[in-house]
Amino acid sequence: MNTVAAYTTSTGEAVQFWILGTVAVLGALGTVFLKRAVHSALSLAGTMIVLAVFYLANGAYFLGIVQIVVYTGAIMMLFLFVVMLVGVTAADSLKETIRGQRWLALLCGLGFGVLLIGGIGNATLTEFEGLAAANSGGNIQGLAALLFGKYVFAFEITGALLITAAVGAMVLTHRERTERAKTQKELAEERIRKGEYIPPLPAPGVYARHNAVDVAGLLPDGTPSELTVSATLRERGQIRDVSSQAIADLRALEQRANERLERDPLEPPRPRRGGSTELTRAEEAQQ
Amino acid sequence: MNPVNYLYLAALLFTIGATGVLVRRNAIVVFMCIELMLNACNLSLIAFSRMHGNLDGQIIAFFTMVVAAAEVVVGLAIIVSLFRTRHSASVDDARLMKL
Numbered sequence: 001m002n003t004v005a006a007y008t009t010s011t012g013e014a015v016q017f018w019i020l021g022t023v024a025v026l027g028a029l030g031t032v033f034l035k036r037a038v039h040s041a042l043s044l045a046g047t048m049i050v051l052a053v054f055y056l057a058n059g060a061y062f063l064g065i066v067q068i069v070v071y072t073g074a075i076m077m078l079f080l081f082v083v084m085l086v087g088v089t090a091a092d093s094l095k096e097t098i099r100g101q102r103w104l105a106l107l108c109g110l111g112f113g114v115l116l117i118g119g120i121g122n123a124t125l126t127e128f129e130g131l132a133a134a135n136s137g138g139n140i141q142g143l144a145a146l147l148f149g150k151y152v153f154a155f156e157i158t159g160a161l162l163i164t165a166a167v168g169a170m171v172l173t174h175r176e177r178t179e180r181a182k183t184q185k186e187l188a189e190e191r192i193r194k195g196e197y198i199p200p201l202p203a204p205g206v207y208a209r210h211n212a213v214d215v216a217g218l219l220p221d222g223t224p225s226e227l228t229v230s231a232t233l234r235e236r237g238q239i240r241d242v243s244s245q246a247i248a249d250l251r252a253l254e255q256r257a258n259e260r261l262e263r264d265p266l267e268p269p270r271p272r273r274g275g276s277t278e279l280t281r282a283e284e285a286q287q
Numbered sequence: 288m289n290p291v292n293y294l295y296l297a298a299l300l301f302t303i304g305a306t307g308v309l310v311r312r313n314a315i316v317v318f319m320c321i322e323l324m325l326n327a328c329n330l331s332l333i334a335f336s337r338m339h340g341n342l343d344g345q346i347i348a349f350f351t352m353v354v355a356a357a358e359v360v361v362g363l364a365i366i367v368s369l370f371r372t373r374h375s376a377s378v379d380d381a382r383l384m385k386l
Contacts, residue, residue: 009289120298
């Protein structure tokens with residue numbers, strides 16, 4: 001446990017670094033470039049777990065565990081809650097407000113990375129003492145001695161910060177209802193008085209194979225009616241269009257009918273001897 | 288392997304996070320990228336702690352975690368209230384102060 005090497009690490013740690021480091025970078029790239037917020041959150045959680053392993057490898061045993069408990073346990077779950085509130089599939093808009101901003105941002109990022117990594121490369125980092133001496137009395141004991149000794153004032157301030165954050169979150173998300181909620185009777189009266197749409201709203205999904213709530217029902221002329229889908233889904237833009245799927249379904253149905261009637265799908269059916277194809281086939285099958 | 292590689296990894300992760308903040312529009316993803324940058328800083332602090340052979344770097348990383356937790360709570364509350372009023376979590380939509 002206390003064999004954190006001085007200048008070069010063990011081969012095991014090197015192998016661990018190269019494998020898990022790749023995973024961490026891939027997770028970070030996934031966080032940035034995956035389209036959906038849920039996928040980003042999951043990639044970030046992966047990166048954070050890898051970082052926890054790195055903390056453990058660097059002799060920060062307490063912080064490694066805290067990283068898993070606090071970051072992947074609490075903070076990422078909070079992120080997932082908010083993603084759920086805001087809408088899971090709400091994708092990023094791809095319209096650029098400032099023209100060329102994306103490429104400029106990537107260029108800036110690249111330049112920043114080159115500067116940062118070049119700076120580290122130019123620094124003369126020759127002394128690596130390792131944590132063997134500092135961790136000799138136990139990592140947690142050493143941290144506690146510092147936290148409640150040298151840094152006790154900062155620790156107290158942290159308490160004030162956490163209380164402020166909790167109160168702030170409550171103030172920001174609390175909504176005071178200033179007026180009485182309307183009863184069902186009042187809502188009905190209002191609807192009649194307005195006279196725009198008096199009957200109940202039509203039900204979604206009148207396709208034969210889809211009665212899901214996110215599929216719009218069809219008007220008599222075949223166009224989907226957005227009125228049939230719940231207002232929440234309409235606002236999020238999550239109405240599912242199944243027209244292409246319906247065509248595929250029809251094609252599958254036709255193919256199955258062809259197989260059943262032993263027709264060649266490549267050959268278009270042609271009427272023979274004046275009668276319909278199906279009829280003559282059925283007669284042949286009977287004979 | 289030289290332990291300086293941990294610093295290079297932290298720099299790389301920080302760069303990816305910073306690029307993400309610039310590129311993405313969804314406020315939640317921008318926030319996640321900020322968390323990524325904070326984590327990269329923590330990794331470098333812990334590597335520094337090992338370099339100098341004392342635990343002060345780990346204490347600072349610990350404080351960073353506490354501040355990050357408080358920041359996440361307030362930031363997500365802001366995003367939720369923004370979504371309630373604007374019905375969108377895009378950072379481009381919040382521009383009432385723009386002339």
